[in-house]
Amino acid sequence: MGRKFIVGGNWKMNGDKKQVADIIETLKKGPLDPNVEVVIGVPAIYLEYVKNIAPANIEVSAQNCWKVAKGAFTGEISPAMIKDIGCNWVILGHSERRTIFKEQDELVAEKVAHALDSGLKVIACIGETLEEREAGKTEEVVFRQTKALIPAVGDRWANVVLAYEPVWAIGTGKTASPQQAQDVHASLRKWLSSNAPAGVADSVRIQYGGSVTAANAKELAACPDIDGFLVGGASLKPEFVDIVNATQ
Secondary structure, eight states, rough: OOOOOOEEEOOSSSSOOHHHHHHHHHHHHHHHOOEEEEEEOOOOGGGHHHHHSSSSTEEEESOOOOSSSSSSSSTTTHHHHHHHHTEEEEESSSSSHHHOOOOOHHHHHHHHHHHHHTTTTEEEOOOOOOHHHTTHHHHHHHHHHHHHHHHHHOGGGGGGEEOOOOOGSSSOOOOHHHHOOOHHHHHHHHHHHHSTTHHHHOOEEEEEEEEEOOOHHHHHTTTTTTTEEEGGGGGTTHHHHHHHTTTT
16 A cells, blocks of 8 residues: 554653653664654653754654644644744644543544644544443444544645554553454544545554554554554653564
8 A cells, every 4th residue: 555654652741851862862773664654742841852852764743732823722832833843743632632631523623624734744543432442332433533534634634644542552551452453443444435535545544552562563563454553651661662663
């Protein structure tokens, strides 16, 4: 299909300047597979610092942004601000934003639309809770969340990566088996073939996120519909290099 493997690191609300510098040094030493796109999601306060010290083969991403360019939105950052300091990516709709901060599908879609309008590339997150999985609603939830994104993205799918993150597998040590993850990715791709613009189903990259480690990355990466990872805790550790290199 020619979909380039993409590995994202989501640092969440972790790190200080020393730890950040240490992580970047580890990534510089690598070596990182040159055939893999690497994007690291950094706390907003460190975005410019990381952008200034990161090597050219690593893109720097914000972890969130608001749905308009400026205004009375205390504590928020806009896509324009992210672009202004030289960063080109943002993570939107992460399960923690949806569950802790109660962001609904409509708001996530509005954020995605404005980020794309502003020239950012977007990692858009989708995924079901444990209760939803146990109720047999995985596909229903994932399709609903993706359906909200379709009008927001329009014809700009080349600038969007979908990240399937089963909420029950994030930060819990539980991981969807490679077959479970592949099944959802394949179902989503099939759904996109009927509900998204022509060609999107084959071209869009779908990452898997949820307790990805160096130990399970190779088996997950071998699945035909898994085009990369969105990595949480392990992205703060040296093993992130091994996860980036999982397709080698």
